[in-house]
Amino acid sequence: xxxxxxxxxxxxxxxxxxxxxxHFCRILISIVVGxxxxxxxxxxxxxxxxxxxxWIGTSLSYFIRTGWDTEKYFTSTWLLVTHDxxxxxxxxxxxxxxxxxxxxxx
Amino acid sequence: MLDxxxxxxxxxxxxxxxxxxxxxxxxxxxxxxxxxxxxxKTIESMSQIQRSKRLRANGHNIPLExxxxxxxxxxxxxxxxxEQKEGEMPQMPAQDPTAMMxxxxxxxxxxxxxxxxxMGWTSYFFSGFVIVRLPFSLTAKFKPxxxxxxxxxxxxxSYVSSLSWYFMLFMGFRGLFSVVLGAxxxxxxxxxxxxxxxxxxxxxxxFNKLNEAxxxxxxxxxxxxxxxxxxxxxKEVHNDR
Numbered sequence: 001x002x003x004x005x006x007x008x009x010x011x012x013x014x015x016x017x018x019x020x021x022x023h024f025c026r027i028l029i030s031i032v033v034g035x036x037x038x039x040x041x042x043x044x045x046x047x048x049x050x051x052x053x054x055w056i057g058t059s060l061s062y063f064i065r066t067g068w069d070t071e072k073y074f075t076s077t078w079l080l081v082t083h084d085x086x087x088x089x090x091x092x093x094x095x096x097x098x099x100x101x102x103x104x105x106x
Numbered sequence: 107m108l109d110x111x112x113x114x115x116x117x118x119x120x121x122x123x124x125x126x127x128x129x130x131x132x133x134x135x136x137x138x139x140x141x142x143x144x145x146x147k148t149i150e151s152m153s154q155i156q157r158s159k160r161l162r163a164n165g166h167n168i169p170l171e172x173x174x175x176x177x178x179x180x181x182x183x184x185x186x187x188x189e190q191k192e193g194e195m196p197q198m199p200a201q202d203p204t205a206m207m208x209x210x211x212x213x214x215x216x217x218x219x220x221x222x223x224x225m226g227w228t229s230y231f232f233s234g235f236v237i238v239r240l241p242f243s244l245t246a247k248f249k250p251x252x253x254x255x256x257x258x259x260x261x262x263x264s265y266v267s268s269l270s271w272y273f274m275l276f277m278g279f280r281g282l283f284s285v286v287l288g289a290x291x292x293x294x295x296x297x298x299x300x301x302x303x304x305x306x307x308x309x310x311x312x313f314n315k316l317n318e319a320x321x322x323x324x325x326x327x328x329x330x331x332x333x334x335x336x337x338x339x340x341k342e343v344h345n346d347r
Contacts (some may be wrong), residue, residue, distance in 0.1 A: 044243060
């Protein structure tokens, strides 16, 4: 019980900054991948597969950037992977629809 | 496949309107925000409570006399119950809730109303035709929801009406705004709605009650100085040497 790291040894400000950075990158990449998906013309499952691939790629790059030691920079590894699942997916879908329509339907 | 004028006159305008609405709302909230004044007493009480929590969490690192000294300071001086007139105390927490609720309701009104307006505007002016085609296909159950106002029963579920385009934009712009306008902006409504559920409980806490609770915690906390036993613990961990 005395061997645990007290929660106060992590600076809340720095962690918040880290989370903001990964949020920013994640959303930006979702938007760009959505646009790319729409322009290329993937539909249905292929588009979602593309998005999941990009999600995994982004998560991998986060791990590599932190040197595989995520506990040093974030409170949990689960957070790194699932933090922006819903906003990211929604942004992807919106831009995918937009660009798909502009390029292929009209 | 679809008429290009729909793209020019419906798709893009709704997009532009929603984007500008977010930007305008952000700037409005910045302009209309009045500076919040926090009272010295509240801050003082908060930091005292934090110090006491830290003492309880890390007290095992200091010897008994040092711990007792600090504990006595907290219990007797910092968390001393004020023996003032009873009539004065209950008034302050009671005034704050009504002010907070009023402000929150005002904020929610400003957030919800443009949304409702835009939703009504979109469904009134741009109803009756198909506007986008979703790149993915959904089951037939979604048809009445996504194709409101269109009476064709054989039309593919992917072709949707403008109201569902509005909802898609609404969801998707949350992410974009958090990137473009800065996080924690006024436009992140779903987060706002979550906050409002927990919000009113926050600043209205009576710090007298908090002090009492912390004092009780301190009094029942059991202190154990771990430095004398450090040697035996070290031997346990490295018992092969």
